[in-house]
Every structure is written in C-alpha cells, then in structure tokens.
Amino acid sequence: MTLELPIYMDNNATTQMDPRVLDAMLPYFTKVYGNAASRTHRYGWEAEAAVEDAREVLAQFLGAESGKEIVFTSGATESNNLALKGAAEYYKSKGNHIITTVIEHKAVLDSCKRLEKEGFEVTYLPVDPQGRVNPEDVRAAITDKTILVSVMLANNEVGTIQPIKEIGKITREKGVLFHVDAVQGVGKTPFNVQEMNVDLASVTAHKIYGPKGVGLLYVRRKRPRVRLAAQMDGGGHERGNRSGTLNVSSIVGFARAAEIMMAEGAEENIRLISLRERLHRSISERLEEVVLNGHPEHRLSGNLNLSFSFVEGEGLMMAIKDVAVSSGSACTSASLEPSYVLRSMGLDDELAHSSIRFGLGRFNTEEEVDFVADLMVDKVQRLRDMSPLFEMYKSGIDLKSIEWAGH
Ligand SMILES: *Cc1c(COP(=O)(O)O)cnc(C)c1O
Numbered sequence: 001m002t003l004e005l006p007i008y009m010d011n012n013a014t015t016q017m018d019p020r021v022l023d024a025m026l027p028y029f030t031k032v033y034g035n036a037a038s039r040t041h042r043y044g045w046e047a048e049a050a051v052e053d054a055r056e057v058l059a060q061f062l063g064a065e066s067g068k069e070i071v072f073t074s075g076a077t078e079s080n081n082l083a084l085k086g087a088a089e090y091y092k093s094k095g096n097h098i099i100t101t102v103i104e105h106k107a108v109l110d111s112c113k114r115l116e117k118e119g120f121e122v123t124y125l126p127v128d129p130q131g132r133v134n135p136e137d138v139r140a141a142i143t144d145k146t147i148l149v150s151v152m153l154a155n156n157e158v159g160t161i162q163p164i165k166e167i168g169k170i171t172r173e174k175g176v177l178f179h180v181d182a183v184q185g186v187g188k189t190p191f192n193v194q195e196m197n198v199d200l201a202s203v204t205a206h207k208i209y210g211p212k213g214v215g216l217l218y219v220r221r222k223r224p225r226v227r228l229a230a231q232m233d234g235g236g237h238e239r240g241n242r243s244g245t246l247n248v249s250s251i252v253g254f255a256r257a258a259e260i261m262m263a264e265g266a267e268e269n270i271r272l273i274s275l276r277e278r279l280h281r282s283i284s285e286r287l288e289e290v291v292l293n294g295h296p297e298h299r300l301s302g303n304l305n306l307s308f309s310f311v312e313g314e315g316l317m318m319a320i321k322d323v324a325v326s327s328g329s330a331c332t333s334a335s336l337e338p339s340y341v342l343r344s345m346g347l348d349d350e351l352a353h354s355s356i357r358f359g360l361g362r363f364n365t366e367e368e369v370d371f372v373a374d375l376m377v378d379k380v381q382r383l384r385d386m387s388p389l390f391e392m393y394k395s396g397i398d399l400k401s402i403e404w405a406g407h
Pocket of ligand 1: 012013074075076077078105107152154155156181183184204205207213214215
C-alpha cells in the first residue's frame with residue numbers, strides 16, 4: 001500500500017470526522033431540517049427531539065446528572081469565553097478574583113486578560129517541568145475574593161493531564177466554582193463532572209472525530225446551582241445561556257462522536273499508546289539528544305512532543321513536509337515566538353523552537369508511524385551533519401561554558 005502524503009499527525013489541532021458521524025448527521029440537512037425552537041409543527045418537534053437525545057448522550061459522556069446541564073455553543077473557544085466571562089459577570093458582587101494556570105488555551109488566557117481590564121484580578125499558577133499544576137498551589141491561591149478556578153484537563157501542546165479530581169476536592173471544600181477546559185482529555189482520560197466536583201466544563205466536537213463549529217459548556221444545576229451572565233443576546237435559547245438557532249446536524253454528530261468514544265475509547269487509547277511508544281522508541285533509539293516534553297505517564301494517549309537538540313525549528317519543519325505536525329501550538333505557530341507552554345515548563349528558547357508535536361489519532365496506522373520515524377531520523381541527521389554546534393558537541397566541547405561573542 002502506498003501512503004497518502006503528507007501523513008496527518010496533528011490530531012491535537014483537529015481530527016478527521018468519523019464516517020459514522022457523517023452518516024448520523026446527513027438526514028438533518030435535507031430531511032429533518034426544522035428549527036429546534038419551532039413549536040408549531042413536526043419539522044420543529046423532530047429537530048428538537050434529536051437535540052434533546054443528543055443532550056442526554058453528552059450528559060452521560062461527562063458524567064452529568066441531566067441533559068439540562070448541557071449548553072450548546074459554536075465550539076470550545078466560545079464555551080471558555082462563556083464560562084469565564086459569564087461566571088465573572090454573574091458573581092462579581094461575591095468577589096473579583098480568578099485563578100488559572102500559565103499553560104491554558106488562549107481562549108481561557110485571553111478571556112482572563114479581558115477580565116483583568118475590567119477590574120478582575122487573575123492569578124496565573126505555574127507548572128512543574130512536566131507541565132503539571134500542584135493542587136496545593138491552587139489551595140494557597142484561594143482568597144475570600146476568589147469566585148472561580150479554571151484548569152484544563154489535558155494540555156493541547158504537551159498532552160500533560162492535570163490532577164483535576166484533587167483540585168475539585170479543594171474548590172468544593174472552599175466553596176469556589178471550578179471550570180475545566182476538557183477539550184483534549186475527554187474520552188481519552190477519565191473525566192467525570194460528578195466524581196471530580198467540576199462545575200463548568202468546555203468540550204468541542206472536532207477534537208473527538210466530530211464536526212467543527214459545535215461545542216458545549218456543561219453548567220452544573222445542583223450542589224451548587226451555577227448561574228452565568230449570557231454573553232450572546234437574542235432569542236433566549238439554551239435556558240437563556242446562549243441565544244442562537246441550534247446547529248442541529250452538528251449537535252447530532254457531536255453526540256454520535258461521543259457515543260463512539262464511550263464504546264471504543266478505552267480500546268482506542270491502548271492502541272494509541274502503543275503507536276506513540278513505537279514512534280518514540282523508533283526515533284530515540286536511533287537519534288541522540290531527543291527530549292520528551294510533558295509528563296511520561298500523566299499524558300494523553302496520542303500525544304508525543306519531542307525537542308530535537310542542535311536542529312533549528314524552521315529548517316526542521318521545512319524538511320519534514322511529508323508529515324503534517326505542529327511545532328508548538330497550532331494557535332501560535334503563525335508567529336515565531338517560542339511556545340509559551342514549553343517556556344513556562346522551563347525549556348530554553350532553543351529547545352522550544354526545535355519541538356515537534358506528533359498528535360496520533362484514530363486513523364493513524366503502524367505503517368504511517370514507521371514512515372514518520374524513518375523520516376525524522378533521516379532529516380534530523382542531515383540537519384545535524386550541517387550544524388557546527390552539533391560538531392562541537394560531538395567532539396566533547398561543553399557548549400554552555402563557551403563565551404559567545406556579542407553576548
Ligand atoms: C482546540 C481547543 C480549544 C478550542 O476549541 P474550538 O472548538 O476549536 O474553539 C480550546 N481548548 C483546548 C485545550 C483546545 O485544544
């Protein structure tokens with residue numbers, strides 16, 4: 001079999017839609033095309049029934065008590081905005097302090113920046129060199145002004161999984177709301193809003209083999225009841241939390257994607273871990289000075305983030321055009337700034353620039369992994385052969401001890 005190039009290994013950025021999801025969606029474009037808010041005819045009722053079924057499936061996916069706790073959105077960027085700004089606005093008479101981490105997705109960080117401009121105070125917790133937050137840092141940061149803590153389930157760049165259950169215990173004990181950006185981890189690592197005391201959770205369909213442009217925000221209804229100030233005004237859809245005609249076909253696809261995850265996720269993760277380990281082993285057995293970024297165990301099944309010392313990031317990306325990967329995050333790769341996630345884990349700029357994120361997913365094969373491993377070894381060796389720094393390193397010169405001219 002010949003491989004189709006470039007090989008897609010960017011599943012932390014988005015996933016190919018599962019054909020079974022497309023099958024589930026198709027009738028909702030041309031047959032059941034009613035507006036789910038239309039109460040006067042069958043077209044509307046059928047669309048509404050499909051949405052309500054999807055709500056129940058997605059509630060089950062998250063361990064929520066009820067489909068009433070699901071607010072549909074256009075994706076996790078909107079969900080994160082609604083969670084942070086909506087809670088901040090609603091609870092501002094209780095306090096003006098929010099706690100988050102330095103490695104969150106930009107949708108969380110930039111929402112926090114906006115809130116800071118409006119007078120809120122935000123604490124950005126650090127992470128350890130593997131990208132993990134210490135729950136005790138969360139506890140120590142909570143004051144009587146704190147209204148919300150926001151920590152992601154798993155990081156999109158390095159795949160590190162956070163101690164959500166431990167943090168949820170603390171926020172519940174302190175009576176502070178807990179939001180989790182669960183986009184990368186849900187279906188891939190245990191996540192349950194009841195067991196983990198999560199009050200708000202963001203999810204998007206396109207990272208779990210569903211369609212792009214649909215997401216949800218879980219909003220707890222009991223113990224405690226969470227309230228939000230709507231950020232979108234209009235027809236009062238989604239119990240007043242998010243106005244706008246529902247994207248019925250995509251919502252149906254989102255639920256189908258979650259169903260498949262619930263049925264097959266556990267097995268799929270075992271397969272992805274084995275593919276990931278095969279890729280890692282095959283590269284690091286043949287190349288020296290390859291650094292794993294992120295946590296060796298608390299890590300998403302499909303994520304492998306490696307830094308290749310003595311090669312220059314841009315040159316490397318040009319050399320490996322036959323594989324679709326990211327250097328740093330997809331959201332920041334347009335700029336030449338080294339990834340803020342890698343930097344906050346203590347990586348120097350050189351290593352951050354030479355990092356590659358391999359995101360393995362449902363449709364990757366062993367054959368593709370072997371091809372990519374060979375490609376990486378070949379290209380990195382070639383680039384290093386041209387690198388004077390690598391030559392110095394090979395001849396035993398301690399590069400850190402050198403006084404560079406101009407520095
Ligand atoms: C992709 C992603 C988002 C944004 O989701 P969209 O649906 O693309 O807006 C938010 N958080 C994390 C961790 C992500 O990986």
